[in-house]
Amino acid sequence: MARPRKFDEERVLLAVRDAFWDKGYAATSLDDLLQASGLGKGSLYGAFGDKHTLFLRALRDYDNTNLLALRESLESAARGIDMVRDFVLGPAADPTGAVSRRGCLLANSNAELAASTPEVAAEARRSYDAITAILTEALERARREGDLAPDADPADTARAVLVAQLGLVALGRTGEAPDTLAAAARSVLTRLLPAAAR
Amino acid sequence: MARPRKFDEERVLLAVRDAFWDKGYAATSLDDLLQASGLGKGSLYGAFGDKHTLFLRALRDYDNTNLLALRESLESAARGIDMVRDFVLGPAADPTGAVSRRGCLLANSNAELAASTPEVAAEARRSYDAITAILTEALERARREGDLAPDADPADTARAVLVAQLGLVALGRTGEAPDTLAAAARSVLTRLLPAAAR
DNA sequence: GCGGTTCTGGACCGAATGGGCCATAACGAG
DNA sequence: CTCGTTATGGCCCATTCGGTCCAGAACCGC
Numbered sequence: 498m499a500r501p502r503k504f505d506e507e508r509v510l511l512a513v514r515d516a517f518w519d520k521g522y523a524a525t526s527l528d529d530l531l532q533a534s535g536l537g538k539g540s541l542y543g544a545f546g547d548k549h550t551l552f553l554r555a556l557r558d559y560d561n562t563n564l565l566a567l568r569e570s571l572e573s574a575a576r577g578i579d580m581v582r583d584f585v586l587g588p589a590a591d592p593t594g595a596v597s598r599r600g601c602l603l604a605n606s607n608a609e610l611a612a613s614t615p616e617v618a619a620e621a622r623r624s625y626d627a628i629t630a631i632l633t634e635a636l637e638r639a640r641r642e643g644d645l646a647p648d649a650d651p652a653d654t655a656r657a658v659l660v661a662q663l664g665l666v667a668l669g670r671t672g673e674a675p676d677t678l679a680a681a682a683r684s685v686l687t688r689l690l691p692a693a694a695r
Numbered sequence: 696m697a698r699p700r701k702f703d704e705e706r707v708l709l710a711v712r713d714a715f716w717d718k719g720y721a722a723t724s725l726d727d728l729l730q731a732s733g734l735g736k737g738s739l740y741g742a743f744g745d746k747h748t749l750f751l752r753a754l755r756d757y758d759n760t761n762l763l764a765l766r767e768s769l770e771s772a773a774r775g776i777d778m779v780r781d782f783v784l785g786p787a788a789d790p791t792g793a794v795s796r797r798g799c800l801l802a803n804s805n806a807e808l809a810a811s812t813p814e815v816a817a818e819a820r821r822s823y824d825a826i827t828a829i830l831t832e833a834l835e836r837a838r839r840e841g842d843l844a845p846d847a848d849p850a851d852t853a854r855a856v857l858v859a860q861l862g863l864v865a866l867g868r869t870g871e872a873p874d875t876l877a878a879a880a881r882s883v884l885t886r887l888l889p890a891a892a893r
Numbered sequence: 894g895c896g897g898t899t900c901t902g903g904a905c906c907g908a909a910t911g912g913g914c915c916a917t918a919a920c921g922a923g
Numbered sequence: 924c925t926c927g928t929t930a931t932g933g934c935c936c937a938t939t940c941g942g943t944c945c946a947g948a949a950c951c952g953c
Contacts, residue, residue, distance in 0.1 A: 501920065502930065521807050523721030527911055537932030538912080544930090548911070598816075600806060604865060608798060608806030609719045611868050618796075621869040656875075657859075657883040664862030667802060670809050671819040677854075685855040688887050697899035697951065725941055735902030736942080742900095746941065 506544065509534045514555040518602045521609055522552055552606075553616055559602050560624045567631050577638030578645070581658055582686065582693040584632065588665040589675070589682035597669030597678060604666050625663075629655050644692040654689070661685045704742065707732045712753040716800045719807055720750055750804075751814055757800050758822045765829050775836030776843065779856055780884065780891040782830065786863040787873070787880035795867030795876060802864050823861075827853050842890040852887070859883045 516525050516533040527538070527548060534541060545551040567584070574580040591597050607621040632655035639645040645654065665685070669678050687694040714723050714731040725736070725746060732739060743749040765782070772778040789795050805819040830853035837843040843852065863883070867876050885892040 503919090504930095519810060521721060521811070523719060523807075524811065526909080528909085531932090537930095539914085539933080540931055542912075598809065600809070605806045607869055608803045608865070609721075611796065611798070611870065612717055613719070613722065618868075618870045622871055625866065625869060625871070653878070653882045654886075656879040657886050660862035660866060660879050660883045661855075661858055662862065663865040664858035664860065667806070667861040667865050668823065668858060670816075671805055671823060672809065672816045673820055673823070680851070681854040681858050684851045685858045685887075688852075688855055689883075697897075697949090699950065700900070701949090724939080726939085729902095735900095737903080737944085738901055740942075 502544070504534075504536060504540070509536065509541070509544075510555050510558050513551060514559055514602065517552055517555060518599065518605070522606060523609070549614075553620070556602065556606055556617070556620060560620060563603075564624065564627050564631070567628060571631060571635050571638075574635075576642050576644060577635040577640075578642070578690065578693045580635045581632060581639065581690060585658060585662050585665070585686050585689075585693075586682050588662060588669045589678040592675055594669075594672065594675040594678070597666075597675070598672045600670035601666050604663065605670070625659060629659055632658050639692070645690070657689055661689055700742070702732070702734060702738065707734065707739070707742075708753050708756050711749060712757055712800065715750060715753060716797065716803070720804060721807070747812075751818070754800065754804060754815070754818060758818060761801075762822065762825050762829070765826060769829060769833050769836075772833070774840050774842060775833040775838075776840070776888065776891045778833045779830060779837065779888060783856060783860050783863070783884050783887075783891075784880050786860060786867045787876040790873055792867075792870065792873040792876070795864075795873070796870045798868035799864050802861065803868070823857060827857055830856050837890070843888070855887055859887055 512533045512535070513530055516529050519525075520529065530548070530551070531538060531541060536544075541551070545554060567580075570583065571577070571580045574583075588597055588601075603621055603624055606617050611618040611621070629652070633652045636645055636649075636651035636654050636658075640647060640649065640651060645651070665678070665682050668681060673681075683694065710731045710733070711728055714727050717723075718727065728746070728749070729736060729739060734742075739749070743752060765778075768781065769775070769778045772781075786795055786799075801819055801822055804815050809816040809819070827850070831850045834843055834847075834849035834852050834856075838845060838847065838849060843849070863876070863880050866879060871879075881892065
């Protein structure tokens with residue numbers, strides 16, 4: 498019927514996500530987005546709407562990708578506890594610290610925008626609730642597999658695990674030395690899930 | 696000698712801090728700052744320098760106040776463990792959720808700016824290191840008072856406690872229901888410091 | 894009361910912002 | 924090949940940004 502798009506929508510979304518991730522929402526100008534995506538103003542605007550809409554779209558994409566990866570991680574884990582351990586240790590896993598320093602797009606965005614942009618806070622709640630559900634499932638499995646005390650409540654433990662991971666992400670974002678970060682991760686993991694620490 | 700200042704520097708700093716706290720650094724315009732402080736451009740600029748400098752000043756003020764309060768809290772605590780418990784439960788203590796939703800200025804700022812403004816990340820590290828030291832002292836005392844297992848390492852435990860608190864602050868910033876937040880706080884506290892949970 | 898100095902707040906500036914617009918190009922259907 | 928449709932990207936605009944500057948006001952010591 499008509500002229501087809503020259504760009505791959507998903508690719509643009511990833512480039513835009515990176516731009517927002519690196520500079521934050523407010524500090525990323527339309528120009529930055531155009532340069533990152535390689536598109537012209539009309540194209541970007543026509544395909545995704547204004548900056549705000551585009552940002553939310555990229556953020557939701559990011560979240561969905563993460564949730565999917567988490568679910569897959571649980572399915573492919575040898576034991577339920579393994580997935581939980583990886584989840585907690587993840588933010589401290591990078592020996593160079595570069596990944597940790599970048600933080601999590603959702604956490605960064607929520608911290609920056611929760612007060613002024615309810616959609617971001619809502620997205621964060623949605624994401625964290627979903628993660629809690631996945632962790633709960635993982636911990637139920639871990640209990641059946643003998644890696645979690647029979648009297649421990651999986652849902653309650655899941656909340657504690659999520660909190661620990663959020664804390665590690667926040668701490669990693671400060672650029673704390675990788676060793677310190679790893680020590681903190683190990684410390685909190687040992688106390689929350691002794692069976693996962695060895 | 697000359698005309699004295701009409702405004703109280705500390706008062707202005709608090710007003711400015713609130714403005715940044717509510718909107719984030721980038722989204723707060725000079726106009727916002729003038730309105731919040733009630734000063735004219737020349738006065739604010741002359742007294743504090745540009746936006747960036749003013750922000751760092753307000754942030755450091757905020758940090759120092761927090762650290763001082765934490766030290767006082769330790770000194771006035773009946774037991775070392777009480778101070779640690781209050782520190783962890785703090786972010787979830789507000790039944791309306793308004794305080795939690797506001798988050799922590801330092802955490803918000805670090806999440807927004809760590810990548811682009813090294814001073815902010817450095818300030819966060821400084822603050823978190825200082826908090827860890829205070830917590831370590833509190834936990835050493837708690838161990839002497841029988842509220843921490845003799846074989847537990849206070850410094851290591853302090854790191855875990857800090858991570859938990861940062862996680863709760865991050866979770867609270869999403870606007871999660873106060874009940875859920877309180878449950879998460881209680882869950883993580885029970886697991887990190889059984890003696891503090893009752 | 895006077896002089897000198899500092900404070901004050903608004904006028905002003907250039908630059909950059911987010912967003913709208915449109916002439917043109919590129920394509921598929923017929 | 925032609926036509927209609929849609930993507931494209933650069934041009935344009937009003938607004939707002941952070942920051943400078945200055946004329947006048949306010950105050951102190953003398």
